[in-house]
Amino acid sequence: MHDVRTVRADPAAFDAAMARRGLPPVAKEILSHDNARRAAQTSAQDVQARRNQISKEIGQVKRQGGASGELEAEAVALRTRMEKLEHEASAAERAQNVLLEALPNVLQAEVPDGRDEADNVVLHQQGEPRDLGFPEKQHFELGESWGLMDFGAAAKLAGARFTVLKGQLARLERALAQYMLSLHVDEHGFTETSIPLLVNDATMYGTGQLPKFEEDLFRTTDGRWLIPTAEVPLTNMAAGEILPEDRLPWRMASLSPCFRSEAGSAGRDTRGMLRQHQFNKVEMVVVTTPETSEQEHQQMTACAERVLTELGLVWRRVLLCAGDTGFASTKTYDLEVWLPGQKAWREISSCSNCGDFQARRMGARFRPVGGKGTSFLHTLNGSGVAVGRALIAVLETHQQQDGSVLVPQVLAPWMGSITCIGAPS
Known part of the structure; x- marks a missing residue:
């Protein structure tokens, strides 16, 4: 199994390593899923931060006897958004891993080139x-x-x-x-x-x-x-x-x-x-x-x-x-x-x-x-x-x-x- 960070660090070198195995370039597709996963995870973190903030605001409003309906509605919407982002991140990670787990190991430099x-x-x-x-x-x-x-x-x-x-x-x-x-x-x-x-x-x-x-x-x-x-x-x-x-x-x-x-x-x-x-x-x-x-x-x-x-x-x-x-x-x-x-x-x-x-x-x-x-x-x-x-x-x-x-x-x-x-x- 390959570390996606290796692919991310030098996509061309990774594709060259797979080319020695007779495989077509795959780094771009892997990194597309990797980028989607990381973007979804970053957005999920932002949503979670906002949910934490809303939770505090709801508490403050209630302690002051105010109405918290709008904040609670936003919290529900954020929870739905959070679930969607987590699903997107998981799906992107699965797609990324499907590609990675099917790829062979990188060969040592001394392994000679050849077909069979x-x-x-x-x-x-x-x-x-x-x-x-x-x-x-x-x-x-x-x-x-x-x-x-x-x-x-x-x-x-x-x-x-x-x-x-x-x-x-x-x-x-x-x-x-x-x-x-x-x-x-x-x-x-x-x-x-x-x-x-x-x-x-x-x-x-x-x-x-x-x-x-x-x-x-x-x-x-x-x-x-x-x-x-x-x-x-x-x-x-x-x-x-x-x-x-x-x-x-x-x-x-x-x-x-x-x-x-x-x-x-x-x-x-x-x-x-x-x-x-x-x-x-x-x-x-x-x-x-x-x-x-x-x-x-x-x-x-x-x-x-x-x-x-x-x-x-x-x-x-x-x-x-x-x-x-x-x-x-x-x-x-x-x-x-x-x-x-x-x-x-x-x-x-x-x-x-x-x-x-x-x-x-x-x-x-x-x-x-x-x-x-x-x-x-x-x-x-x-x-x-x-x-x-x-x-x-x-x-x-x-x-x-x-x-x-x-x-x-x-x-x-x-x-x-x-x-x-x-x-x-």
Whole structure:
């Protein structure tokens, strides 16, 4: 959510910031409603001052035994006028906010211009894609050949874009999730947090899912929403709060199912587990001060990168361009893994700094140590990482010529004696 004072201070700069997002000028319309609101509020203050004065005059007249009918009639007229002005101010503010809440965050200067993923910038690459020396299979070919990945059963139970995992493959998924969560909690300083999977309108609004992205969400019959990511409830833990600065940064991590309607994805990634309505993810969220948010962004991204390195995956860090950066983000790094079966780079984690954009929507502030007043917090979120996509990457990267897959050593504490999946008997 944007501060209208920022628009008021430099309308041209605000329009230029939105132009980087591919949006037309909007400052003039916002300020038209802002001016109407402020004019109505000023008039209402003048009316209230006159009402206060009349009240005193009526009292004086009555104490002197005079007639106060005309003054009382004026007071009634002023009350009607006051109600009208308050209504006008509220209507103008609503119209102003409808515009503001639909606009994306202002991008950091270092975010490159561009329209889509083709214009993203690769900053670092770990490892090189290599030929495995035999025809590589995609993850679903491996999983189905073992009878451990069942899309037919999932379709019978729930429809398209769901998966049933069985046996050792289900255990591998669980091992990946436990490994990631343990790493972030035990070694990276995040607090493990178990969160609701259903949230209310205010919670979805706070992180920017509502009202703009309603079609991407699942809603229950009682008006709650299934979370698209644990970012939503984790970040909203700070909603309406004034946190003391010495409690910051506030780092939280959660393993949860995520639910997405995948609106607009018809025909994309219909085979396999890449684009699902339900998937598990380890999410990292940081709530901090403006002075430390950039440092936290780098550190969070490094936490996710460590996961990929320890799993023996080939990966790269990508700085998203203006046209590919998410609605609430001021800067985003995507981590992409190389999938030998697809012979393609695919996103496995997004780590975003949202600045104070979400905090303004949520009313989340902090009080500086030894200082007066409060300021808006900065919020950050990152996948640490998507469990299903990590499973895909492990299967395709560590597949062997005989159709089996070696289990990364880092997962041994959760895999027991299983070191290879799908090995011929």
